Amino acid sequence: MTKKYEKSWSGRYGPWCVVAGASTGIGASFSEQLAAQGLNILMVSLMGTRLKEQADDLSQRYGVDTIAIEMDLADGDCVDILRRHLGDREVGLLVYVACHSVIGEFLQTSLEDKLKILDVNVRSPLQFVAELAPAMKQRGRGGIILMSSLSGFQGTAMVATYAASKAFDTVLAEGLWAELNPHGVDVLAAVAGATHTPTFDALTPADKRSSVFPMQADDVVVEVLGQLGKCPTHIAGRLNRWVNFVLRRLLSRRAAIRFISNNTKRVYQ
Structure with missing residues (x-):
C-alpha cells in the first residue's frame, strides 16, 4: 500500500533518505513508500538479505537512485561505513527501524544478546542521529523517525531489555523533537504494537498471533508518514x-506492568 501525501517529500525531506533496517517488514515498507514519493533511498540491512536486489527493484519501479549497504548495525564502525557510502549526498530524512529482540526471561538470556540489543536499538540510532542531524539543522529542514514499541511504555516480562531500549528510543525522539523542531527538523517517535513482519511471524506461535491483533506493516507506515x-x-x-x-x-x-507482562507470557512462554 502506498499513499500520496499533501506535503512535497522531495522538497521537504529529500533528496536522500536513509532507512536502517530496510530489508523486511516495516523497514521495507518505508523504503517502498518513500521511493514512491520520489526520495532516493540509502537502504541499510544485515548481511545476506539480498538488499541490492530490493534496491534495484525500487530504482526501476520509481525512477529513484538507491544505495544498498549490508552490514551489522551492532558493529561499532557502522556510522563510518555509512559515511563512506554517502559521500557528499544530502540526507533529508533518517528512518531508523532496525532492532534486535530476544524473547525470554532476563536471567535466561545471554549477556551477549542483551548487549546486542543495546548496540542495535540504542547506540546505533543515537550515532545515526548524531551523524545526520547537524546538516538538517543547518539547512533548516529535514526529518527523523525512530521506530519504538508499545513495550517501551512500561517494564515487560520476557522482553525486559528490549522494552527498556524502546523506552530510550521514544524519549530520545521526544527530546530531539523539542530541540530540533524550532529549526525546521521534524522528529517523530513512531510507536508500533504487534505487526505482521517476518520476525513477528517467526517468533510468535501461529495459534497465538491473532490474539495480539497484529497490524500490517504497510498500514503502520502510512500512519507514521502521515504524522x-x-x-x-x-x-x-x-x-x-x-x-x-x-x-x-x-x-x-x-497493574499495567502485570497486565502486559502476563499477556506476553501467555503468548510466548
Whole structure:
C-alpha cells in the first residue's frame, strides 16, 4: 500500500533518505513508500538479505537512485561505513527501524544478546542521529523517525531489555523533537504494537498471533508518514492507542506492568 501525501517529500525531506533496517517488514515498507514519493533511498540491512536486489527493484519501479549497504548495525564502525557510502549526498530524512529482540526471561538470556540489543536499538540510532542531524539543522529542514514499541511504555516480562531500549528510543525522539523542531527538523517517535513482519511471524506461535491483533506493516507506515511533522509521538493503530490509554491512564503502574507482562507470557512462554 502506498499513499500520496499533501506535503512535497522531495522538497521537504529529500533528496536522500536513509532507512536502517530496510530489508523486511516495516523497514521495507518505508523504503517502498518513500521511493514512491520520489526520495532516493540509502537502504541499510544485515548481511545476506539480498538488499541490492530490493534496491534495484525500487530504482526501476520509481525512477529513484538507491544505495544498498549490508552490514551489522551492532558493529561499532557502522556510522563510518555509512559515511563512506554517502559521500557528499544530502540526507533529508533518517528512518531508523532496525532492532534486535530476544524473547525470554532476563536471567535466561545471554549477556551477549542483551548487549546486542543495546548496540542495535540504542547506540546505533543515537550515532545515526548524531551523524545526520547537524546538516538538517543547518539547512533548516529535514526529518527523523525512530521506530519504538508499545513495550517501551512500561517494564515487560520476557522482553525486559528490549522494552527498556524502546523506552530510550521514544524519549530520545521526544527530546530531539523539542530541540530540533524550532529549526525546521521534524522528529517523530513512531510507536508500533504487534505487526505482521517476518520476525513477528517467526517468533510468535501461529495459534497465538491473532490474539495480539497484529497490524500490517504497510498500514503502520502510512500512519507514521502521515504524522511526521504533526506531533512528537504517534502510536500506530486505533486499538493500540486505546490499549495505551487504559494502561497509562486507567491502571496503576503496577497493574499495567502485570497486565502486559502476563499477556506476553501467555503468548510466548
